[in-house]
Amino acid sequence: MTTGDPVIEAKHLDLTFQTNDGPIHALKDVNLSISKGEFVSFIGPSGCGKTTFLRCIAALETPTGGTLSVNGMTPDEARRNRAYGYVFQAAGLYPWRTISKNIKLPLEIMGFSAAEQEERVNKVLELVDLTGFEGKFPWQLSGGMQQRASIARALAFDADILLMDEPFGALDEIVRDHLNEQLLALWARTEKTIGFVTHSIPEAVYLSTKIVVMSPRPGRITDVIDSPLPKERPLDIRDSTEFIEVAHRVREGLRAGHGDDV
Amino acid sequence: MKQIIAVLTVIAAIVVVWYAACIPMNIKGVLTEQERAGAEVLPPSAKDRRDMGEIGLTLNNSFAIPATWEQDRPRLPAPHQVAIEMWETTIQKKITSKRSLIYHGWVTLSATMLGFAIGTGLGILLAVGIVHSRVMDLSVMPWAIVSQTIPIIALAPMIIVVLFSVGVQGIIPKAIISAYLSFFPVVVGMVKGLRSPDAMQLDLLRTYSASRAQGFWKLRLPASMPYLFASLKIGVAASLVGAIVGELPTGAVAGLGARLLAGSYYGQTVQIWSALFAAAVLAACLVGLLGLIERTVLKRMGMAQ
Numbered sequence A: 001m002t003t004g005d006p007v008i009e010a011k012h013l014d015l016t017f018q019t020n021d022g023p024i025h026a027l028k029d030v031n032l033s034i035s036k037g038e039f040v041s042f043i044g045p046s047g048c049g050k051t052t053f054l055r056c057i058a059a060l061e062t063p064t065g066g067t068l069s070v071n072g073m074t075p076d077e078a079r080r081n082r083a084y085g086y087v088f089q090a091a092g093l094y095p096w097r098t099i100s101k102n103i104k105l106p107l108e109i110m111g112f113s114a115a116e117q118e119e120r121v122n123k124v125l126e127l128v129d130l131t132g133f134e135g136k137f138p139w140q141l142s143g144g145m146q147q148r149a150s151i152a153r154a155l156a157f158d159a160d161i162l163l164m165d166e167p168f169g170a171l172d173e174i175v176r177d178h179l180n181e182q183l184l185a186l187w188a189r190t191e192k193t194i195g196f197v198t199h200s201i202p203e204a205v206y207l208s209t210k211i212v213v214m215s216p217r218p219g220r221i222t223d224v225i226d227s228p229l230p231k232e233r234p235l236d237i238r239d240s241t242e243f244i245e246v247a248h249r250v251r252e253g254l255r256a257g258h259g260d261d262v
Numbered sequence B: 001m002k003q004i005i006a007v008l009t010v011i012a013a014i015v016v017v018w019y020a021a022c023i024p025m026n027i028k029g030v031l032t033e034q035e036r037a038g039a040e041v042l043p044p045s046a047k048d049r050r051d052m053g054e055i056g057l058t059l060n061n062s063f064a065i066p067a068t069w070e071q072d073r074p075r076l077p078a079p080h081q082v083a084i085e086m087w088e089t090t091i092q093k094k095i096t097s098k099r100s101l102i103y104h105g106w107v108t109l110s111a112t113m114l115g116f117a118i119g120t121g122l123g124i125l126l127a128v129g130i131v132h133s134r135v136m137d138l139s140v141m142p143w144a145i146v147s148q149t150i151p152i153i154a155l156a157p158m159i160i161v162v163l164f165s166v167g168v169q170g171i172i173p174k175a176i177i178s179a180y181l182s183f184f185p186v187v188v189g190m191v192k193g194l195r196s197p198d199a200m201q202l203d204l205l206r207t208y209s210a211s212r213a214q215g216f217w218k219l220r221l222p223a224s225m226p227y228l229f230a231s232l233k234i235g236v237a238a239s240l241v242g243a244i245v246g247e248l249p250t251g252a253v254a255g256l257g258a259r260l261l262a263g264s265y266y267g268q269t270v271q272i273w274s275a276l277f278a279a280a281v282l283a284a285c286l287v288g289l290l291g292l293i294e295r296t297v298l299k300r301m302g303m304a305q
Helices: A050-057 A076-079 A097-108 A113-129 A143-155 A173-190 A200-207 A235-239 A241-261 B002-036 B047-050 B054-060 B079-089 B101-132 B133-146 B152-165 B171-194 B199-207 B212-247 B256-265 B269-301
Strands: A006-019 A022-035 A040-042 A065-070 A084-087 A161-165 A193-200 A208-216 A220-226
Touching: A006 A193, A022 A050, A022 A193, A040 A050, A040 A200, A050 A065, A050 A161, A050 A193, A050 A208, A065 A076, A076 B054, A084 B199, A097 A113, A097 A143, A097 A200, A097 A235, A097 B212, A113 A143, A113 A173, A143 A161, A143 B101, A173 A200, A173 A235, A200 A235, A200 A241, A208 A241, A220 A241, A235 A241, B002 B047, B002 B054, B002 B079, B079 B101, B079 B269, B101 B133, B101 B171, B101 B212, B101 B256, B101 B269, B133 B171, B133 B256, B152 B171, B152 B199, B152 B212, B171 B212, B199 B212, B212 B269, B256 B269
Parallel strands: A040 A193, A040 A208, A084 A161, A161 A193
Antiparallel strands: A006 A022, A006 A065, A208 A220
């Protein structure tokens, strides 16, 4: 599963924002290699650069130093080759489009034929378990369903990589557990490489094959944990000793990175 | 039911205040007429009456109160006089008659609609330019704001004279004045609407490598619709004002503005008031119609529940 060339590779990546209060080191000397099919979580306190790193992969930010390759290309080229789908914290569905029209949005922009659009919409709606809701408008759906629709939208054009920026951050615990389970099932079926930003330690440990712990000022990686958990993960795996050990190590990493601030 | 009572109460209050206001407004004229007709009025001398207050005159000559609501050329016509005049000049006159309010209303309405169409089109085009070009944002917006600080009543004659000198007359100058007033709310509303998508929405389109044109048609334009309709409602009322103002300096022979002007030349206050009401009714209908279109469009788009 983790063999072959890395899908995402960052070497000595730096990103400095110039602000009126002086430069801010959002990322400093970030080195990371993500292989095909991995589920990688980025965890850390606000300002640690986890979202910024994800945005660099998506070519929404431009690094100021180091190299970053996605599928062996620059992030810009990778984006033009539809390398990734991006899921934001808010579903961001267009209120004037039905669910199926929302999912068709990237397909329309990328110039898929009408017949293929229809086919793909049906496929991804089934993947996120929203079949039957294609004609509904976003306001007719719950928050969790809206976020599932936005995941379907990101999956519609069959990118190999799925980048998710705190996609379940605004949802309540129960919905979140449910969506985590669904996401794992979806990952198993589609074999995508997933980059997942989160605040939650249990979420990161439950979902990931690799957990990247980051810390702020400057934004950097303090620990990379390869999860020993099996790929098959029922929700109650969270009570197992392995799970608790990994969670403990993540917590330690976060604390160490925080230094004197805590 | 409660709402109807509330509405009727407000209307009744306005009518009562209006009738009451007619008494002091018209009492002097009424007493002069009554004196000429041989009635005894207090004080009998016109000079003394001139120096007295209206309230005092009314108290001295309370018999004359009903007559303040029945004058031919009152300073302030009573509601029923306006209502009768409106009835006579709409329902009872042929539409082709020069004295028909519907005829005059139509003349003004056609200029309003043409001006509104020009103003809305121009406003949307300017807004699109302003949103997409920093240069236009910096260069056009200040002039759009300045344009609205000039009183239209000062500008209208100049527009008409300039256009007349190049051979343009008739409905066009009125429509241009009307457009001049209505483009501005559309520009402001559309700029706001086209800029309403947040950073996340724009980032999402970037992840699809969408072009600016795709961003405009798929995101910015639909997102701006609620803002556009709010502006259109303000714009259409401004258009009507523009068309009426445009009828004044030409000494126009037709249109609600012409009715206002002719009424004031000949002291026909009833005619002025009925023209004013006709304009108000017209404006209400236009805004109401836009509200209806707004609801239908937004509902079809799925943006209204």
